């Protein structure tokens with residue numbers, strides 16, 4: 001079977017650490033998988049492994065300096081960054097992690113990283129105390145937050161003679177991580193996915209609203225998952241304090257249910273899959289006051305409510321053959337019957353029932369536990385308690 005890396009362009013970044021000897025095997029594995037590999041090595045990296053070995057195996061001159069000293073030929077990190085389908089930095093030393101996290105672009109590897117638009121995989125390798133240092137950990141958190149994939153080091157014997165966490169992951173496993181990323185990416189490539197996420201705020205006056213505790217975490221996890229699998233994703237979200245990382249995600253911020261519906265209507269025509277994850281307020285105040293309602297104005301104000309549009313049902317009604325609409329349900333009573341009823345009434349293809357009663361599930365948590373019902377009547381799928389990212393992967397697996 002063809003590796004999903006066949007024909008891909010990989011920039012392999014090598015830093016100055018003992019584990020650089022393993023990069024030769026990694027390079028060999030990438031080449032065997034059919035990838036075209038360009039090695040970029042830091043000046044310290046060359047002290048550990050010779051560019052001759054690396055260029056012979058990659059069949060390309062190894063890049064290390066900004067220009068070749070004797071000819072003055074400039075090496076464009078920008079071109080290299082754009083050429084890459086992915087960048088793999090293995091081993092990544094504490095120093096390079098720090099430079100990458102803070103944009104200290106004093107070598108070809110870091111400038112290429114800053115120019116790369118592709119996914120980046122980072123396999124750190126260092127002594128256990130350096131690895132555990134808050135400075136290294138905070139740099140790794142920053143890099144994770146930028147959307148990079150960290151391939152955690154293993155526990156084991158270290159070059160220092162100590163034993164602990166810091167050994168670079170074995171090349172075979174790094175290959176597996178990168179391969180499975182690309183294999184996954186093919187599953188939704190060419191598809192357009194629309195996702196609603198977060199709460200909606202329905203204004204009462206300029207400073208007050210009716211809303212709910214939805215954080216947007218589940219919808220954002222779904223967006224990242226679909227984008228990772230190659231989809232072109234649009235997220236229409238209510239007020240949330242989260243950020244999205246994948247370059248294939250477009251974010252449209254809205255406030256109220258009617259604004260969310262308007263944005264979804266605009267996007268839906270060329271959408272293949274719509275996932276309605278937002279906790280849309282069911283009602284909005286019938287009148288919005290232009291100025292702040294004062295306590296002195298009225299002892300007990302009455303807020304008359306009107307029903308909000310049902311976005312999922314609207315899209316379910318107008319969907320064409322081939323378009324899929326997925327809904328969510330959060331129930332406290334008769335969960336299964338209510339979820340099934342919604343699946344039919346809103347003309348959905350699938351509904352994800354959240355468990356509302358657990359402390360680790362529902363609004364604001366990082367974990368969730370769901371049951372997935374499909375319109376074709378096949379047996380529901382129960383995920384059990386997992387991170388929202390893993391739940392997102394399960395939902396997309398069922399969808400596919």
Ligand code: C5P
Nearest residue numbers: 276277278280309310311312327328329
């Ligand atoms: O009817 P209920 O609010 O329980 O249905 C939940 C599902 O419907 C979710 O997928 C939610 O995003 C969607 N919904 C919507 N517009 C509304 C209310 C709910 O899209 N006004």
